Amino acid sequence: MANLALVYGMRLLPADEIKTVGEGTVNLQNGNQAGVTLHLLEGTREQIEAQLRQSIDAFFDFFPEI
Known part of the structure; x- marks a missing residue:
C-alpha cells in the first residue's frame, strides 16, 4: 500500500461570525491541484x-481498502 497523507485543518470561530466556507487547494508535485x-x-x-x-x-468508510 502506498504511503498516504491526510490533509486537514481546524479553526474555532464564533458561529455567528462565519459567512461562507469555501474549498482549500493542495498543489501536487505533478503540477495538478486537488x-x-x-x-x-x-x-x-x-x-x-x-x-x-x-x-x-x-x-474512512469511503476507503475500506485502507
Whole structure:
C-alpha cells in the first residue's frame, strides 16, 4: 500500500461570525491541484467533538481498502 497523507485543518470561530466556507487547494508535485472540501461543525464543544468523530469515521468508510 502506498504511503498516504491526510490533509486537514481546524479553526474555532464564533458561529455567528462565519459567512461562507469555501474549498482549500493542495498543489501536487505533478503540477495538478486537488481540492479539499472544508466542513463546518457548530454546537458546544461536546457536540462538535462528537460530530468530528462521526465525520472521521464516515470519511474512512469511503476507503475500506485502507
